[in-house]
Amino acid sequence: MQNILLTGGTGYIAAHTAITLIEQGHNPILLDNFVNSSPKIVPRIAEICGKTPSLIELDILDTQSLTQVMRTHNIHAVIHFAALKAVGESVARPLAYYHNNVVGLLSVLNAMQAAKVAHIVLSSSATVYSEDAKPPFVEDAPLAANSPYGQTKVMMERIINDIAHTDPNLRFAMLRYFNPVGAHPSGLIGEHPNGIPNNLMPYIQQVAIGQRDYLSVWGNDYGTTDGTGERDYIHVMDLADGHVLALAHLLKGEPSFTVNLGSGEPVSVLQLVRTFEMVTGQTIPYKIAPRRAGDVAVLLANPQRAKDLLGFSTKRTTADMCADAWRWQKNNPNGFSS
Numbered sequence: 092m093q094n095i096l097l098t099g100g101t102g103y104i105a106a107h108t109a110i111t112l113i114e115q116g117h118n119p120i121l122l123d124n125f126v127n128s129s130p131k132i133v134p135r136i137a138e139i140c141g142k143t144p145s146l147i148e149l150d151i152l153d154t155q156s157l158t159q160v161m162r163t164h165n166i167h168a169v170i171h172f173a174a175l176k177a178v179g180e181s182v183a184r185p186l187a188y189y190h191n192n193v194v195g196l197l198s199v200l201n202a203m204q205a206a207k208v209a210h211i212v213l214s215s216s217a218t219v220y221s222e223d224a225k226p227p228f229v230e231d232a233p234l235a236a237n238s239p240y241g242q243t244k245v246m247m248e249r250i251i252n253d254i255a256h257t258d259p260n261l262r263f264a265m266l267r268y269f270n271p272v273g274a275h276p277s278g279l280i281g282e283h284p285n286g287i288p289n290n291l292m293p294y295i296q297q298v299a300i301g302q303r304d305y306l307s308v309w310g311n312d313y314g315t316t317d318g319t320g321e322r323d324y325i326h327v328m329d330l331a332d333g334h335v336l337a338l339a340h341l342l343k344g345e346p347s348f349t350v351n352l353g354s355g356e357p358v359s360v361l362q363l364v365r366t367f368e369m370v371t372g373q374t375i376p377y378k379i380a381p382r383r384a385g386d387v388a389v390l391l392a393n394p395q396r397a398k399d400l401l402g403f404s405t406k407r408t409t410a411d412m413c414a415d416a417w418r419w420q421k422n423n424p425n426g427f428s429s
């Protein structure tokens with residue numbers, strides 16, 4: 092059993108990963124400032140896996156306290172989830188994004204060095220791939236982001252690569268998520284974005300529950316199967332499995348690595364809507380709207396390296412994603428406050 096520090100620990104992906112870590116016999120310690128999440132998720136995690144993870148309220152920018160936490164909890168590895176992650180918001184608030192995401196990572200790395208923690212798993216994103224890269228993206232494709240959020244992820248990867256190059260004790264796993272969706276099958280935890288959801292699946296969920304009148308489909312004139320944007324959706328529980336496999340690979344003493352976490356299967360906006368309707372029996376009214384600024388036609392992973400290196404491949408289907416997302420939404424119309 093290893094003590095694993097999850098920064099951003101009460102967030103959507105971190106909380107699902109904590110459950111899988113506990114089931115694998117690890118001891119995840121959740122650290123969060125609750126700017127984008129709720130501590131109310133912790134009793135739900137306990138209800139699911141029978142163990143209440145430790146919870147520490149702290150801002151990752153408080154390097155001294157963070158170092159102290161790593162020492163007193165005898166942390167063996169850090170999974171760094173804590174980051175602001177809304178592409179549109181990052182255009183309006185670049186300083187907050189660079190400060191929280193980039194300076195925040197430097198704070199975590201300084202604390203790790205002081206506390207002699209040698210392993211980090213970084214939550215990265217498909218958004219780092221340049222628009223010039225051809226999907227399905229392979230990991231050594233060119234990187235160039237077109238939003239401050241994406242830029243912070245490119246910089247975070249570069250920082251970790253450069254530090255690991257000079258510090259032989261630091262080894263990393265860089266995980267480039269494609270589009271995480273869905274919820275734990277218990278329906279007890281899931282994604283609850285603040286305000287109007289930017290992302291497709293949470294918006295569909297809120298239309299299904301009657302909180303939104305209809306879905307705006309941002310463009311149907313892309314060069315895709317049905318003209319709407321195609322993405323590589325990955326069930327959040329598959330993503331959790333990917334983190335546990337990546338951590339195990341690092342803890343075995345293997346060299347640092349970067350992998351995509353995706354299915355390699357394209358799903359269009361209208362295909363996701365249709366699958367959601369078929370699986371849940373709910374009707375999702377929609378209207379075709381102009382393209383959203385910054386959107387690309389296709390985001391798709393080449394999942395081969397994660398398969399070869401970690402033995403990882405996605406297991407849950409698009410129908411599973413829709414069924415699990417709907418169960419969470421139906422049971423918790425107001426997220427953790429309901």
Ligand code: WQD
Nearest residue numbers: 176178216218289290291292294307308309320321360386
């Ligand atoms: C998916 C598709 C939209 C909403 C973003 C970030 C990425 C990652 C995941 C953090 C696109 C269409 C969406 C709607 C729509 N986040 N859409 N109507 O933009 O692929 O990825 O979230 O790491 O970094 O870039 O996800 O869910 O916003 O959009 O038609 O109301 O759905 O045009 O084709 P995206 P998304």
